[in-house]
Amino acid sequence: MMTQNLLVELLVEELPPKSLKQLGDSFAQLLTASLKAQGLMSQEAAVTAYATPRRLGVHIGNVAAQAADKAVTQKLMPVKVGLDAQGQATPPLLKKLASLGADASVVPQLQRALDGKTETLFWDSIATGISLTDGLQKALQEAITQLPIPKVMTYQLADGWQSVNFVRPVHALVALHGADIVSVNILGLQAGRETQGHRFAAKISPIVLRNADSYAQQLETEGAVIAGFAERCFEITRQLTSAASQEQLTLIDDDTLLDEVTALVEHPNVLVGTFDAEFLQVPQECLILTMKANQKYFPLLDAQGKLANKFLLVSNIRPTNPTQVITGNERVVRSRLADAQFFFDQDRKKTLEFRVPELDKVVYHNKLGTQGWRMHYVRIIATKIGEQLGGDALGDQAFEAATLAKVDLLTDMVSEFPELQGIMGRYYAQHEGLSDDIAFAIEDHYKPRFAGDALPRNPVGVCVALADKLETLVNMFGIGEIPTGDKDPFALRRHALGVIRILIEKNLSLQLNELIDLVKNEIYNPLELDVSTPDLRDLQVFIYDRLAGNLREQGYTAQEVDAVLSLNPQKLSDIPKRLAAVRTFTALPEATSLAAANKRVSNILKKSEGHIHDAIHTKLLQEEAEQVLHQTLTTLLPETEKAFAAGDYTASLQILAKLKLPIDIFFDHVMVNVEDELLRNNRLALLRQLQQTMNRVADLSKLAVN
Structure with missing residues (x-):
């Protein structure tokens, strides 16, 4: 059947820049999925999505004018x-x-x-196969209704009577199959071949498209528009890199900003702007954020990594003399930076300590009171963690840092730019002459803020970060604010992962259950708070679930992770060593047999009725096989205990290889569940000791092949 390439374009008013890329990709995916389902295109057909501030388009290769006929079996009736x-x-x-x-x-x-x-x-x-006209009509209707539109707009059509809903008003529809117009309509518009180029730079208006394949080329040459999102992004990156290099400065990488700027322009032109050097006295994070967030500029750094008083802007026009464009943008950024400088100067008129009482006026949660109430507990918890890790000196520093940790939330700068919380607290602390240990702890107690983020730089920051995250987890679980599905309004998954990373990567000797008990006992002290203490077993399960996912992402197998975490090791910093030991153990020739035997032992013990005694009576060991197993266990137990106590988990597991032969002989020659109750109980006790010896580092039964 004859096929030709298909082009579809919606010409719209300016689309939301933060969602343009997703809208463009979704429009292409939805259209092609529907056309494939109707048999109008092959699974291998080339698809190109187009998205600019004023258009959503897609080019699809080898689309049939009519789908092939197909045999259909219809069920009628009995x-x-x-x-x-x-x-x-x-x-x-x-x-x-x-x-x-x-x-x-x-x-x-x-x-x-x-x-x-x-x-x-x-x-x-x-x-009979569906025609392209009918199939595309259906595909368009489905795509329009299923697009991930952040907020729908209702607008009137040209007749003044009908209203339609879309992300922005649509002004034209193009549908070309080769050079032929496909007679479809959507949102009150009939398909044609005319579109518009750049609002100011287009050479021809309207642009009459010759065929589906000339779309991108005609838009660029006649309309001064780079239609492809990726191509436009590449061009902006090229110009940014070139401009930064000419200024002998370095561009700050920011993919999110790059995508947003790509969604704002159709004809990118990178220009260099300058601001007064006196603004560099303001913390560079403030200047960088205000330039990015408010003006969509690209800040530049010098060879020392310090902010330069130059920036790059991406204009949507290319005048012969760009002076006016540059001057206008410099005037706007000067006002923005002046605001930042004003906030910085005003904030420093009050010390952090002076602002502490104001935290009592900031609501934290309607069930949990104010930030002042919350930080009362955080500083006590941080102090106790500090005393465990570094004695009274670290405890005192943790108390001071936790007292000031949230105070910058009350400053004008953080009110304007919430992303700077912690960062501004560090600057204000340094301005007041506080030690770097305290200042960096104020900034770092939020870390890690996202996957791959750095951890707190010093022990003080570690104490406050752990206290802050654990208090949030315990309190939120205590009032039933537990994440469900993809909903996690209080970022508890992030807090849990932060606790995990700090305990493991900082190699802390703290026990997870003891930390949770510390926080719980401090917050739910019956002498201070007349409430019932919540059951926080779900919190431990929640943390271990996050830990399991994190370990699998690091490349450990599900079996390895399950074997280690099924023992609920409370010292999380030991887990990497346990996993390494398990991986080494599985490479031993005896590993498969020992894992299977361990699983068999576990099954026997699970099915046994009544209490299993700890003591093994040697006089009741009648069979030679059970005597040998007991003797081997007795010999190996001190060795494994010594290696385990020293934290040499690899050696502790490797010693178990000597158990393979005695275990095999035992199961070949000894019946465990005999009628004689004394013999049965003694053999169960022997198996229990075997299980306990083998499963100190990990539950080896989890490694058995099913």
Whole structure:
């Protein structure tokens, strides 16, 4: 069947820049998915998505004018309903056939087959393939309704009577199959071949598209528009890199900003702007953020990594003399930076300590009180963690840092730029002459803020970060604010992962259960708070679930992770060593046999009825095989205990290889569940000791091949 390339474009008013890339990709995906489902294009056809501030488009290769006919089997009705005693069609069957475009002449061709237990009539026919016009009409309607539109706009059509809903008003629809217009309509518009180029730089208006394949080329040459999002992004990156290099400065990488700027321009032109050097006295994070967030500029750094007083802007026009464009942008950025300088100067008129009482006026949670109330507990918890890790000196520093940790939330700068919380607290602390240990702890107690983020730089920051995250987890679980599905409004998954990373990567000796108990006992002290203490077992499960996912992402297998975490090791910093030991153990020739034996032991112990005694009576060890196993266990136990106590988990597991032969002989020659109760209980006690010896580092039964 003859095929040609297809182009579809919606010409719209300026689309939301933060969602443009997703809208463009989704529009292309939805259209192609529908056309494939209708048999109008192959699975391998090339698809190119286009997205600019004023258009969503897609180019699809090798689209058929009509889908191929296909055989269809239609279930009609039970034989006893459709045919009478003489085998003639009944009125219900004739009516059904008429609805399908057939008549009584096809009755002899009907097939009989069992549908469950009922003999049923089926009709094999050839369905005519759908035309591109009908198929594209359906695909467009589906795409329009399924697009991930952040906020729908309702607007009137040209007739002044009808209203339609879309992300922005649509002004034209293009649908070309090769050089032919596909007669479809959507949102009150009939498809044609005319589109618009750049609002100011287009050479021709309107642009009359010759065919589907000339779209991108005509838009660029006649309309001064780079239609492809990726191509436009590449061009902006090229110009930014070139401009930064000419200034002998370095561009700050920011993919999010780059995508947003790409979604704002159709004809990018990178220019260099300058601001007064006196603004560099303001913390560079403030200047960088205000330039990025408010003006969509690209800040530049010097060779020392310090902010330079130059920036790059991406204009949507290319005037012969860009001076006015540059001057106008410099005037705007000067006002923005002056605001930042004003906030910085005003904030420093009050010390952090002076602002502490104001935290009592900031609501933290309607069930949990104020930030002042919350930080009262955080500083006590941080102090106790500090005392455990570094004695009274670290405890005192943690108390001071936790007291000031949230105070910058009350400053003008953080009110304007919430992303600077912690960072501004560090600057203000340094301005007041506080030690770097305290200042960096104020900034770092939020870390890690996202996957791959750095951890707190010093022990003080570690104490406050752990206290802050654990207090949030315990309190939120205590009031039932537990994440469900993809909803996590209080970022508890991030807090849990932060606790995990700090404990493991900082190699802390702290026990997870003891930390949770510390926080719980401090917050729910019955002498201070007349509330019942919540059951926080779900919190430990939640943290271990996050830990399991994190370990799998690091490349450990599900079996390895399950083997280690099924023992609920409370010292999380030991887990990497345990996993390394398990991985080494699985490489041993005896590993498979020992894991299978361990699983067999676990199953026997699970099925045993009654209490299993700890003591093993040597006089009841009648069989030579059980005597040898007991003797081997007795010999190896001190070795494994010594290695385990020293944290040499690899050696502790490798010693177990000597158990393979005694275990194999035991199961070959000894019946555990004998009728004699004394013998049975003694053998169960022996197996229990074997299990405990083997499963100190990890539950080896989890490594058994099913």
